[in-house]
Amino acid sequence: MTSHGFVGDLLLRNGVVDAAGLTRAMETQAADKATLGRALANLGLAEESVVAFTIAAALHLEFLDGEPPAVAAEVAALLKAESCRKRGIVPLTLDGNCLRVAVSDPMDDSVLQDARFRTGRNIRPVVVTQTWLEVLCARVYPEAERAVPTYDMLPSKTPSGEVETSTDGEYDLVDPADTAKSTNLPPIIRLVNLILSDAAAAGASDIHIEPQQGSVQVRQRVDGLLRDVMTLPHNLQDQTISRLKIISGMDIAERRKPQDGRSRLRYEGRRIDLRVSTLPTQFGEKVVIRLLNSDRAILPLDQIDFSSENLRIMRSFMSRPQGMILVTGPTGSGKTSTLYTALNSIKSSSNNIVTLEDPIEFQLPGVNQMQINARAGVTFASGLRSILRQDPNVILVGEIRDQETAEIALQASQTGHLLLSTVHTNDAPATITRLFDLGIPPFLVASSLIGILAQRLVRRPCPSCVTRAWPSPAAVEKAGGLSNLPADGRWVAASGCEKCAQSGVKGRLAIHEVLEINDEVRDLIAKQGSEQAIRAAGKRAGMRTLFEDGLAKAAQGFTTLDELLRVVSLDEPVETAGKTRSAVETKVAAVTSAPAAVSATTTANVSQAAEIGDPGQGAVRGRVLVVEDSPTIASVVKYFLELEGFDVLLAADGLAGLETAQREHPQVIVSDVNMPGMGGVAMVKALRADPSNANVRILMLTSEASIEAESEGLAAGADDYLLKPVEPRRLAARVKALLARSGSRAA
Numbered sequence: 001m002t003s004h005g006f007v008g009d010l011l012l013r014n015g016v017v018d019a020a021g022l023t024r025a026m027e028t029q030a031a032d033k034a035t036l037g038r039a040l041a042n043l044g045l046a047e048e049s050v051v052a053f054t055i056a057a058a059l060h061l062e063f064l065d066g067e068p069p070a071v072a073a074e075v076a077a078l079l080k081a082e083s084c085r086k087r088g089i090v091p092l093t094l095d096g097n098c099l100r101v102a103v104s105d106p107m108d109d110s111v112l113q114d115a116r117f118r119t120g121r122n123i124r125p126v127v128v129t130q131t132w133l134e135v136l137c138a139r140v141y142p143e144a145e146r147a148v149p150t151y152d153m154l155p156s157k158t159p160s161g162e163v164e165t166s167t168d169g170e171y172d173l174v175d176p177a178d179t180a181k182s183t184n185l186p187p188i189i190r191l192v193n194l195i196l197s198d199a200a201a202a203g204a205s206d207i208h209i210e211p212q213q214g215s216v217q218v219r220q221r222v223d224g225l226l227r228d229v230m231t232l233p234h235n236l237q238d239q240t241i242s243r244l245k246i247i248s249g250m251d252i253a254e255r256r257k258p259q260d261g262r263s264r265l266r267y268e269g270r271r272i273d274l275r276v277s278t279l280p281t282q283f284g285e286k287v288v289i290r291l292l293n294s295d296r297a298i299l300p301l302d303q304i305d306f307s308s309e310n311l312r313i314m315r316s317f318m319s320r321p322q323g324m325i326l327v328t329g330p331t332g333s334g335k336t337s338t339l340y341t342a343l344n345s346i347k348s349s350s351n352n353i354v355t356l357e358d359p360i361e362f363q364l365p366g367v368n369q370m371q372i373n374a375r376a377g378v379t380f381a382s383g384l385r386s387i388l389r390q391d392p393n394v395i396l397v398g399e400i401r402d403q404e405t406a407e408i409a410l411q412a413s414q415t416g417h418l419l420l421s422t423v424h425t426n427d428a429p430a431t432i433t434r435l436f437d438l439g440i441p442p443f444l445v446a447s448s449l450i451g452i453l454a455q456r457l458v459r460r461p462c463p464s465c466v467t468r469a470w471p472s473p474a475a476v477e478k479a480g481g482l483s484n485l486p487a488d489g490r491w492v493a494a495s496g497c498e499k500c501a502q503s504g505v506k507g508r509l510a511i512h513e514v515l516e517i518n519d520e521v522r523d524l525i526a527k528q529g530s531e532q533a534i535r536a537a538g539k540r541a542g543m544r545t546l547f548e549d550g551l552a553k554a555a556q557g558f559t560t561l562d563e564l565l566r567v568v569s570l571d572e573p574v575e576t577a578g579k580t581r582s583a584v585e586t587k588v589a590a591v592t593s594a595p596a597a598v599s600a601t602t603t604a605n606v607s608q609a610a611e612i613g614d615p616g617q618g619a620v621r622g623r624v625l626v627v628e629d630s631p632t633i634a635s636v637v638k639y640f641l642e643l644e645g646f647d648v649l650l651a652a653d654g655l656a657g658l659e660t661a662q663r664e665h666p667q668v669i670v671s672d673v674n675m676p677g678m679g680g681v682a683m684v685k686a687l688r689a690d691p692s693n694a695n696v697r698i699l700m701l702t703s704e705a706s707i708e709a710e711s712e713g714l715a716a717g718a719d720d721y722l723l724k725p726v727e728p729r730r731l732a733a734r735v736k737a738l739l740a741r742s743g744s745r746a747a
Contacts, residue, residue, distance in 0.1 A: 007036055007107060010058050011051060016676050021045040035088075035104050035130045047629070048129040050676045052104075056127035059106055063127050064092075068136040075099075078119045081141035087111045090136050091119075098122045104130040188239045191232075192247070196274070196289070198229065200267040205291060205332065209244070211237050211284035223459045223508050224332065241278070241285050248276035255285055262359075265291070275359060292361045301345040304338060305510040305558075307549060309542065313451065313514050318346050323450035324413035326400075328425045334457050334510055335422045336361050339396055342420065343367060346394065355396040356383045372398070380405040388412055397421040403439045410440060410448040427546060428452040428515035429531040429538065436528060446517075446525040454513040454546055456567045458559045461492050462500035469493035471561035478565050479551070489555035509558055511550040511568070515543055622739050623647045623664065627657035627671035627680065628701070637670065637731065644732045654678030658686050666696065668738050670731070673702035673713060681716045688717035697738035699731075 008026065011017050017025065017040060029039035037051035049065055056063035075091045078099065084090050088104040089111050099121040103111060106125050116123045128136075195218060199207045204220035216237045218230035232240065245252045248261030263274040275290040301318075302311055317325050325342075327335045340362055343353055347366050355364075358372035358380070370387070372378055380397060381404040387395055388408075399422050400406045413419040425431045431452045435445050471479075471491055479485060494504035515521070515538045524534050539545070544552075550564040624646045628634040631652075638648045649664055651657035654671070655678040661669060669687075673680040680700055687693045699720045700713040710721045720734055 007055060011036075011040075011046070011054060014054050014677075015679060016040075016050055016054055017046050018674075037104075038130045041131075046676055048131060052127050052129045055106065059127070061106055061125055061127050064102060065128070065132065068132060068139060071136070071140045076140045078121075079115060080118075081137075083114075083118070084141060085137055087114065088130065088133060089115055090133060090140055091115075092126060094121070098124055100124045100126060102126050102128045102133055102136060104128060104133045188236070188243050191236070192240060192243045195230070196265050197267055199289075199291060200265060200270075200272055202229075207287075207289040207291070209240065209287040209289075211281060211286060213283055216240065223503075223505055224457055225459075227503075237284055241287055244276060244287050244289070245278070248274065250276070250278065256280055273359075273361075292359075298340050298344045298362070298364065301341055304341050305553075306512060307544070307552070310512050310514045310544070310549070313516055314342070314453070315345075317451045317516075318342055318418075320418060320450055322413060322416050322418055324410060324419045324421070324448045325451050325453070326421055326423050326431055326449070327453045327455060328423045328428065328431045329455045330424065332457070333455050334508075335455060336398075338453065338455060338510070339420050339422070340364060343394065343396060351393045352391060353394040353396070354387045354390055354392045355398070356380060356387060357396070357398040381408055384408045384412070388417075392417060394418045395420070399423070400438075406435060406438050406440050407444075410444050413448045425454075427535075428454040428513050428543075429534040432525055432534060433531055442526050442528045446522045449517050449525070451517060452515045454515075456511050456546055456550070457508040458511055458550060458553075458563050458567050459505040460507045460509055460559055461494035461557075462497060462504055462506040464499040464506075465497035465504065466492050466494045466557075475561040475565055478570060479561055480570055484551075484570075485561075486552065486555040490557045491555065491561065492557040493560055505563075509553065511546055511553060511564070513543065513546045513549065516541060622668065623649065623666040624735060625649045625651060625657060625660055625664065625666040625669045627651045627654065627669060627675070627683065629653055629672060629675040633672075640732060641735065644736070646735070654680060654683035654686075658683050661687060661693065661696065662690075668735050669696060669698045670735065671698065671700055673700055673704065673709065681713055684713070684716040684718055699734055699738060 008022050012019060012022060021040070021043070025036060025039040025043055025045060028034075028043060029036050034042075037046075037048040037055075040046040040051055041048040053063050053065075055061075069092065071090070071092060072094075075094050078091050078094070079089065088108075090102045092100045092102055094100070099115070099119055101112075101115055101123055103125045104127075105111070106127050112123050112125060195207060195209075199220050202220055202222050204222050205224075206221040206226075208217075208219040208221070208226065210217045210219065211234075214234050216232040216234065217228060218232065219226045220229050221227075242252045245259070245261065247263045249263075250259045250261040257280065259278045261276045263276060265272040265274055270293060273292040275292065277288045277290075278285045279288075280286075301314065306314060317323075327338055329335050336357075343355075343364060347353060347364070352368070353366070354368045354370065356370045356372065360369050360371050363369070368390075370378075370383055372380065372383060380399065380401065384395070384397060384405065385408060395409075395412060395417055397405065397409055397419065400409060409419050409421055423431050423434055425434045431454075432445060432449075436442065468490070469492060471485075476482060476485070494500070496502035496504040500506045515534075517525070518537075518541055520537045520541070521534055524537055535543075535545075546568045547564070547570055550559070550568060551561075553559055554561050554564050624641055626634055626637050626641070626648060628637065628650075629652055634650050634652075638650060641648045649660055649666060651660045653675045657669070657671060658678070660666075671680040671683060678686075680702075684698055684700070687696065687698070697720075698718045699722060700718040701722055702709055702713070713721055719738055722731065722734060
């Protein structure tokens with residue numbers, strides 16, 4: 001046995017990996033504490049299932065793959081969830097006194113001995129991959145997969161934020177002695193401060209404290225998505241919620257109806273306003289805390305992700321002396337931040353700017369900000385009437401919710417005021433329909449409105465772990481196919497790292513849809529035209545929809561296509577030259593993820609490749625067999641060869657390629673050199689040993705740029721040799737040249 005150990009030598013002897021690759025994998029395995037199969041798969045050197053199968057065959061053990069089976073509850077209970085997760089073992093079935101278990105490392109006899117000791121039964125191991133085992137473990141023991149901190153983990157953590165209790169709460173405090181006594185205990189104060197300061201450190205916009213049966217779940221909304229961060233024991237539920245009520249100025253004795261309050265957190269010199277809301281639920285009061293960074297700097301208008309054309313239009317909107325500008329989108333889409341930025345761009349000593357908000361999220365120096373107070377009779381409608389008597393130049397109304405507010409706002413925009421506000425609709429054209437639904441006359445909307453901005457926020461890929469990567473096949477399909485993607489796209493993805501908490505995302509950017517009210521759109525509004533007609537008129541004037549703006553930014557690497565499609569959907573069915581996508585274009589769904597070197601050339605050449613040949617028209621040029629163990633590369637090669645009119649067959653390794661060649665008789669074989677099991681060179685030698693294959697032309701693909709490797713392939717009987725990554729048109733040209741050289745012609 002060599003220094004590679006039994007498993008390493010086994011993989012070398014079976015041709016699963018070479019010595020250099022094995023050394024790299026063993027180094028990675030030691031660092032990541034993973035199985036050797038996982039390490040090889042992560043490096044792209046071998047399939048994890050091939051490694052596990054090879055080990056199982058050598059040890060004469062059962063190998064299990066495919067969909068994990070259901071495990072009976074009484075069998076799962078034989079081993080503890082935490083032990084299974086740590087030791088890499090899961091019980092499968094019980095037959096008499098024999099327990100059949102799945103293990104990812106059958107060489108670790110201590111795992112089997114431990115299972116035998118804990119269960120008192122004979123153990124029969126079944127070899128599986130580490131990935132397969134983790135999936136099964138998550139299904140059998142779902143509670144063990146909740147990798148979130150618990151209250152027991154908190155003593156070592158020190159909160160770094162300081163909470164300021166509200167002194168102007170809307171509720172009279174009722175402070176029963178027993179509740180106050182328990183909530184003032186230092187551990188509870190420390191726990192609440194820790195929850196708040198951790199959220200501030202993570203950049204969370206919201207904290208959710210959710211009572212459940214037997215526990216309390218704490219979640220944070222970061223970059224638009226909720227994630228579990230902590231689980232508290234049930235006995236701390238009332239004390240924690242009461243503490244939050246006290247610092248927010250709520251009535252701690254009232255638990256049967258929703259309440260709202262506010263507080264403030266000082267964290268690392270920043271002032272963060274807290275908007276606290278409670279809601280009675282089945283297992284107690286749920287608390288949601290909105291974190292508003294009052295000291296956040298307002299960026300210039302040209303730094304909030306506008307495209308150059310949208311920036312030009314927005315600046316023209318803000319330069320108008322009067323009229324209404326509406327920003328639309330769902331809650332949390334950044335509408336208020338965009339409006340603040342717009343106001344900041346025109347703030348000057350000659351402008352009187354007044355805002356009416358609920359709540360005031362950020363403080364703008366030089367701007368008069370007014371808070372809605374329903375109890376004092378200050379609503380959006382009444383407050384707007386008062387503002388009009390304050391000689392304003394620019395007015396911001398936090399939201400148009402009803403007919404009265406809408407009518408006053410539209411009338412104000414016609415009397416020498418520039419008015420900005422928000423509406424909750426899906427896109428810009430739908431905003432006009434929403435105003436109609438509120439009972440606003442079409443002529444008033446047409447004469448007052450100067451522009452509508454629809455906005456969404458999409459997550460950015462983490463800059464620390466971002467790589468070039470082709471979009472997922474499902475995303476390409478949802479986006480309308482390859483023909484709908486920009487030809488010069490620079491597509492990226494992020495795998496996750498410590499800096500992004502393994503999420504693969506860090507921060508967000510805005511995508512926009514700006515509808516300028518020109519004469520054509522204004523005429524349609526006055527006639528109460530449909531959303532479709534208004535959208536079409538806007539697009540004729542140059543409006544870029546939310547999806548189109550997001551697609552352009554995804555193609556520049558600012559976000560991913562999957563993330564864009566999570567937020568917005570394709571505007572309409574994609575058509576090219578009057579007809580829908582071809583069947584060949586749809587086959588890109590077979591691509592699982594294109595590597596950077598392939599994807600960089602793929603999108604840039606789709607249109608040119610489509611012009612060369614259409615397999616749906618004319619005769620097939622010839623039959624090509626592609627032998628490649630990477631499904632990604634095989635699918636990309638197949639796609640472009642089919643665009644050239646070839647009938648393409650696929651095989652995953654040399655042995656399968658040899659069998660397919662003998663059965664299907666292709667004119668050309670395109671084969672990788674290094675593959676699990678039988679490699680490309682061995683396959684070529686076997687093919688050339690059979691005289692019936694003398695006319696088959698063979699093109700070898702390899703990433704090894706050495707004369708020795710090329711000489712070996714040519715000596716084995718290959719006709720041509722090409723280095724990876726392969727530019728698709730070059731590959732197609734080589735295949736056509738081989739066909740011409742052999743004199744083979746398509747039927």
